[in-house]
Amino acid sequence: MVLVFAESVNGTFKKAAFEAVTYGYQTAEVLGVACEAIVLGKAEDAGVLGKYGAAKVHQVADDSLNQLDGQVYAAVIAAAVEQLGAKVVILSHTSTGKSILGRLAARLNAGSVPAANAVPTNEGGVFAVRKPVYSGKAFANIAISSDIKLVSVTGNSIPPVEVAGEVAVSALDIAVPASRITVKEVSRMEGVTPLPEAELVVSAGRGMKGPENWGIIEALAEELGATTACSRPVSDVGWRPHHEHVGQTGIAIRPNLYIAAGISGAIQHLAGVNSSKTIVVINKDPEAPFFKAADYGVVGDLFDVVPRLTEAIRKHKQG
Template identity: 50%
Template sequence: MSVLVYIEHAEGQIKKTSLEAISFAQALSAKTGEGDVVALALGTIEHSALAVAGTAGASKVLHVHDERLSAGVIQAHASAVAQAFAKVGAKTLVLAKSSLGDAVAARLAIKLNAGLVSNVVELPHTDGDYLVKRSIYTGKAFAETVLTTENKILAVKKNAIELKTDGENAPVEDLAVSLEESDFASKITSTDRATGDVLLPEADVVVSGGRGLKGPENWGMVEDMAKTLGAATGCSKPVSDIGWRPHHEHVGQTGVKVAPSLYIAIGISGAIQHLAGVNSSKCIVVINKDPEAPFFKAADYGIVGDAFEVVPKLTEAFKAEL
């Protein structure tokens, strides 16, 4: 018996969120005695890149090398994962919570007759009931869910689990699955990808700006700070609505929801819609000249001051330390 981890990859590398899911699965296996942790990758990616899964705790990686799976067709992914789940004799599937992961997990819950818990934030309690703690209400509260099914699916929230990378590279084996034409009945005709050195969904540090920056011509200082910190850039909804920044940088309830280790908000008042997209961040720093800005109530650290004076000084201080 093994714990199976469905991993995602992009630009030829395993996503950090999937490595976190592997570390979670390894800790779960150690706790419950469910056996080895087996990672599963679908689509085109080099075996050398997949071997890194071993550093996070996988004993081996199974690779379904079918180019059709690289497009991320949900039905096909669900079918492939279900077959791998049966072949390794797993009772638990772990994956990262993501737009693709959510859709695949929902279908797998039916295929595997499994109980599904999403937004998992810590290892389940297994003394008595199988009790899983998850984040709800955009991170404002927690719920405890009891799973009673034999098969279980756990979707792990980003940055909720400590990533460990002290293991050795894992062996990678090709896995053959049977996919029907019906698995590819849905077609992805085009994909518009966000651009930038660091993308918002995967970023460990995010620097965002709001209308307090007064115009797109002032975004250079945001980008300079982000580059210094190796961060992604974001913005508030009003900023993207008026065309100062592209829509893929919109952070908030109706935009990209982020959970970085550090979120820096510059000139953003902190409307509830924006907070809903960032309140899972481990540390929030707010820079605003209005001491009554609502964002300060959610901040771990706040700086009351003019962003045009504060941000350049902070950036220079970062450069001196990094």
């Protein structure tokens, strides 16, 4: 059986959970087994996971699980794996999944593959998973031979697909260990799609010349319904918040569209964005390295190009 840990935030599921269940369902199809899901803490409408392929949804509804503690989550999920007899466990490759994967592998004596971007194969009984390596410049197929196998799936690599209807949610009786962490305050961005989940991203760099000019980037993002991002130098000098920094040392993203304005395209930045399906680069320097990675490039002053692009999109939407 394939067991998927479906993350919920404040009791609601985001796209990453549906992607993980879809990935789990497709993995179960390859193996010829069932796919089930587990949710921890408060989770509204958990039965909706059935739409994406979960034949059953199990819930451990202890209130202490409403706040993340990687050690506690790993202990509860490991107990569920043993109780349900799961042989493959799927997580989202989010900050939560990253905090759990290693601990879970140690508890279950299981092989693990983080950041997978393709459904596993099982040719000749060899369970293998593909993942990007060398900052996305190549791919590795990794075989897992342990009895229990763990995989975390990269966001935006497997689109959610509805294959069935909602299912009933059953309570899972598992003792929840006491947490050694006290959460005093939780601060989350509201009303903005997080970068790892964003399908459209508008980003800018030092070519903006200063934080006071960021309005044209935000206007373009608003017209597109996109999330804003930035390069590391911009976040380092405080022009933009650090949670917007994308790149090798920031957040790695895989949007359907990535627009980069005033970013030269250093290798460290490319490492975090080169998995984007379509890259559009706006830069007045025709020799900017980013053009080599771009699907579309505009050589021009971003202070002229970006407002004109925003206006063109606005007129297109109105027409």
